[in-house]
Amino acid sequence: MSITGIAFQITLNNGIRLWPAKVFSKESGFGERSIQELGTIQELFEKDGCIYVQSSGYDFEGATSPYQNGLIYKTDVAYIQGPIQQYDSNDLSLDEVFSLSEAANEWGMKDGATLRKAIERDKFFQGEVRKSESVHLITYAAMQRVFGAVPPDKHKEIPFVFISSAFIEEVRLLPSGEIQIFKIPVKRTRKSTIPYDLIPAYEVFPGSLIIDKLRFFDNLRMINYNFNQVDYNPKEDRHNEHLAEALLAVKEAYSSDKKVYMFDHKGYQQVEDEKDIELILESPYMGWGEIDKDGFSSMLNSVSSEILGMPKIINFKEVSEALSII
Incomplete structure (x- = not known):
């Protein structure tokens, strides 16, 4: 497969999923090589209470969600999973292209109906999915982006850690x-x-x-x-x-x-x-x-x-x- 590097998948407490997330220390900002180990990220949360993240954001339906690259605080994060291999839809091997039924099976779906609806709703970018005669073809990178970086049957193979274990008991006064x-x-x-x-x-x-x-x-x-x-x-x-x-x-x-x-x-x-x-x-x-x-x-x-x-x-x-x- 055409691996472009490794990244982390970060799920925030508001349900937004960040992928592919490149993580940096607070001191460095984006000025050094991204962090490659989950344990190092945990240490940064304990030491600084925050990390720098460069990523795209998606909601539960896989739709693009507005996300500003920058500091993320420990209290914003539900869990982090990785490191995860990241693939590129513009540089493919045959192993990275699926039919809808193959992709659905890989991501634990009953059939390709969910993927067809996602195609109809323009959830995929140009180059991520195409129709060859009567068959839709979809890339591994597209499935990672829209339906989660890690297929369900591979979840136990990729380390993950909960960051926020409970609601922070604080009074958040709203503007009046x-x-x-x-x-x-x-x-x-x-x-x-x-x-x-x-x-x-x-x-x-x-x-x-x-x-x-x-x-x-x-x-x-x-x-x-x-x-x-x-x-x-x-x-x-x-x-x-x-x-x-x-x-x-x-x-x-x-x-x-x-x-x-x-x-x-x-x-x-x-x-x-x-x-x-x-x-x-x-x-x-x-x-x-x-x-x-x-x-x-x-x-x-x-x-x-x-x-x-x-x-x-x-x-x-x-x-x-x-x-x-x-």
Whole structure:
């Protein structure tokens, strides 16, 4: 295979996946050779509390997510995996080109339907996928970029380490009063003047449901933390119960043809009623925006989801199975 180097895959606490991530020390910035060992990255987090990262960013659906190269703090990172071999779609060998069924099998998918939808939604870059007569061909590098750098059956072969094991118990005060969003001052009082809390992580409207991405994953972090306590009972964990309610609300939303949105925390805070959603979609606070049933189902069944602990949510299996047949 045409290996272009090694990199790390970094999953942030907000669900964004960084790949291919080149990691540097705080002192060097990008001025020296990137770090090659996972243990060295752990040492830097312990010493400096942060690392420099140069990477692209992707959401759970494999769509490009805005990411600014620079410092990443320990509290931003869920886990890091690597080093991982990085391949180049512009310099291929035959071993790096798959049919859709071969690629689906390698990445643990039932069939090539998910890949066909990804092609229809323009998730792949030029040169990553092409049609030869009636057969679609896709590169290994494309699968790494969109569906995860490491195929599921190879996950145990690549070292990974959890960085943030629990929610940082701090009060994050939000701005109140006049908030400049789209060039016009918008007055918000119901949500934006209260201290940050983990709950609620979602809100239901007549024709839609919105999810606060930050709160959703902060609740998940608390579930993981509580899960390791002696005599843990998920039904007595308010964070677990709340995410179970959120997943049930998602299932009911898709069943009744409502739209489901995942917004960054700032965007979620600005939604007072349903008409605000369109404004948020035009703002810098979009997050993932609308997420359809297949996209949400892919998120639940992704390798990242399993590592982040989503299967620990009380009704995870029930909702995951229900979404597959809606």
